[in-house]
Amino acid sequence: MLDISIAYNRYKFLGNEFLTWLWFTIEKEPETISFPDKEPVSMETGNRIVLVKKINDIDESVTIKGDDAGLEEGMLALGKGSIVTELNLLLKSNNQQWRFTIKGESFNISGIKVPESGPAESKKDIEGIVIEKAYLYERIFLILDNLFKKFIKLRLSSEWNHDVLPLIKKWIKE
Amino acid sequence: MSLLSSTASITRYRVDGKIESNLLETIYTGLKEQMIPEIEDASEKMAGWTSFDNPFNPNFEGSSFSIGTYLIFSLRIDKKTIPPKIIKKYYAIEINKRLKESGREYLSRQEQKMAKDHVINVLALRIPATPNIYDLIWNYEESALWFFSNLKAANEELEDLFFKSFKLNLVRLFPYTMAHFADGLSDSEVDSLNHLQPAGFF
Numbered sequence: 001m002l003d004i005s006i007a008y009n010r011y012k013f014l015g016n017e018f019l020t021w022l023w024f025t026i027e028k029e030p031e032t033i034s035f036p037d038k039e040p041v042s043m044e045t046g047n048r049i050v051l052v053k054k055i056n057d058i059d060e061s062v063t064i065k066g067d068d069a070g071l072e073e074g075m076l077a078l079g080k081g082s083i084v085t086e087l088n089l090l091l092k093s094n095n096q097q098w099r100f101t102i103k104g105e106s107f108n109i110s111g112i113k114v115p116e117s118g119p120a121e122s123k124k125d126i127e128g129i130v131i132e133k134a135y136l137y138e139r140i141f142l143i144l145d146n147l148f149k150k151f152i153k154l155r156l157s158s159e160w161n162h163d164v165l166p167l168i169k170k171w172i173k174e
Numbered sequence: 175m176s177l178l179s180s181t182a183s184i185t186r187y188r189v190d191g192k193i194e195s196n197l198l199e200t201i202y203t204g205l206k207e208q209m210i211p212e213i214e215d216a217s218e219k220m221a222g223w224t225s226f227d228n229p230f231n232p233n234f235e236g237s238s239f240s241i242g243t244y245l246i247f248s249l250r251i252d253k254k255t256i257p258p259k260i261i262k263k264y265y266a267i268e269i270n271k272r273l274k275e276s277g278r279e280y281l282s283r284q285e286q287k288m289a290k291d292h293v294i295n296v297l298a299l300r301i302p303a304t305p306n307i308y309d310l311i312w313n314y315e316e317s318a319l320w321f322f323s324n325l326k327a328a329n330e331e332l333e334d335l336f337f338k339s340f341k342l343n344l345v346r347l348f349p350y351t352m353a354h355f356a357d358g359l360s361d362s363e364v365d366s367l368n369h370l371q372p373a374g375f376f
Contacts, residue, residue, distance in 0.1 A: 001351075001354050002350065002368070004345070004346070006351040007348075007351070008346075008348055008350065010350070011348075011349050011350035011353075011370075013372040013373075014349035014350065014353065014370065015210075015348065015349035017351065017372070017373055017375075020375060028349070052288075064300075076376065078375065079376060080376070081375075081376045083375065102348070105349070106185075106348050107186070107347060107348050107349060107352060108183070108184075108185055108324040109183065109184045109185075109186075109324075110183040110184075110324055111181055111183070112181065112182045112183065112184060113180065113181055114182075122350045123227070126178075126227060126240070127241050128176065130177065130178070130226075130241050130242075130244075130246060131241065131242045131244070132339070133177055133178065134177075134242075134244055134311055137184065137311075137320065141186065145352075148207075148352055148353075148356070149356050149357065149358075152352075152356050152359070152367075153356075153358075153359075153363075154371075155370070156359070156363045156366045156367060156370070157363075160373070163204070165373060165375070168375055169375060169376065172375060172376060
């Protein structure tokens, strides 16, 4: 494995490409998004997208906020050569809802809101809530890991250049 | 930030290695040895482990940090922040006092520095440290750790303290490490990863 600090800087693009691919997948192939245990799930872009375009080594960033964040302005920015660097996502499964923001370069996750747990009245209750919360956080990681694994397999295969990239380019131009 | 907060931020790690024997006893010893000190001194910053459910009165007895299949405890960083205007005020008072005592008109650069250090030390003893508490969940079996903060300084403190306490390295999960640890990558895929260049979507 490469040195961690070198790898972090060198592969920032990989996380940003993943988020761009993820947005494409949400829009065009939503049925392929799943939990490893096949629990039904839907994923939507949430209320914030940050895109960055590099011009002469300087980052020019566009932030789109609001509940209808996304399509028009975001697609326009993608069409001009920007890439997604931060994406707010909404997960829905079994009448429960998760919301969080993921950053491409670090995969840091922030603003996480998981479905509510019941109130705690005793120490035993707190233990139960902690276990429930841990389970709810883990659901986010399970789906992200599943998606990233799919992405990285594609990204490292010849299928990426032959099939996936042309489809993403076509989607951006639509 | 707390794992029970309504909104959370998480940095994910992979724990590199395993504890050879007496898991809970080893964790207990590591936590106890690097527990946040109870008594404040003049240090600008103090950091150590604390209990998740009682961060101002840490107690790791009875494996209280073990909940279900998880190990749950918190990193506490107590930091003293002295407002610059307070330092400026007391520094001016101290300089005047020293000039008066010595009967001179000026203090040398070295004497001014000593006066400033003295003022900061005295103020640091009087001003209480602000505590910041960051929870963590360690899934030992899965070698996974979730740290409830994205702050760089807090994450660096965690990585250092974790190694000092348990002699295990934490590897931060970001795109390259996630790809590297992904199940089922063949040798040729790992080789492709190591030579990968940005794609260009337009």
